[in-house]
Amino acid sequence: MNKSSMPRRTFIKGLTASAGMLLAGCTQTEPPTYGNLLRMGDLLTYKAHRLLLPARSLVREYEYSDISSAPAIGTTNPADPWQAGFDPEYGDAYDRLLKDDFADWRLTVEGRVSRPGSFSLTDLKRMQARTQITRHTCEEGWSAIAQWTGVPLSSVLEAAGIQPDARFVQFFAYDNWEDGIDMLDALHPQTILAYGMNGRDLPIGHGAPLRLRVETQLGYKSLKFLRRIVVTHEFDDHGIFGNIQNGWAWYAGI
């Protein structure tokens, strides 16, 4: 993940970084994350997660009248070379996609799946949709309520055929952000790939044409501008570009 453009809270940063390093020192096989003492799920495979899933509770959903205005923050257009996350290759690709209203956009799904491939927006919209009104909580201290419409991530992963040893899902965005979640959150019923917001197409600033909504975690885990998903069997926080080495928790549960 690349959050270099954003102000940090030094205190929290120091705290999570040192906790992460302590844990990393403990064992080699566990994901070195701040939250992982409580995150036994990180160690489990897809098979084991399926047994635990029915026990997961849902986050609160709100009424239409609770919807508030939501700022678009971080990257608001991956094609804009002045923005912090700009990547020449993906920025140009995004610019071209934008020009034909994302008709040529595709979401690649690969890794530990038996049917790697890609989905167009039309493919995703043809699948059973889910709409939810939820609160987005940013680590910087603001929150906003919005309605999100999309396809459950679990449906997309199941369509691609999750392999039994799968443990994590990694997301890649057009502003070069990368981040991952475990299968427990990936298969959570409110974890969706959203193409709609407040009854309209997802606006560019909020991550068009498709963003992740992982309602069980803080806002920075809900990657915008998705281009690729990789199912993995190993924890990977992208070394020096990752959450942990930049002072962020890999697991940011709320």
Ligand SMILES: Nc1nc2c(c(=O)[nH]1)N[C@H]1C(S)=C(S)[C@@H](COP(=O)(O)O)O[C@H]1N2
């Ligand atoms: N690709 C990408 N995803 C991202 C970000 C970003 O800059 N780039 N910012 C994150 C942060 S910190 C927050 S709070 C939310 C903001 O979403 P919004 O702009 O729709 O409010 O997106 C998250 N996902």
Ligand SMILES: [Mo]
């Ligand atoms: Mo955020």
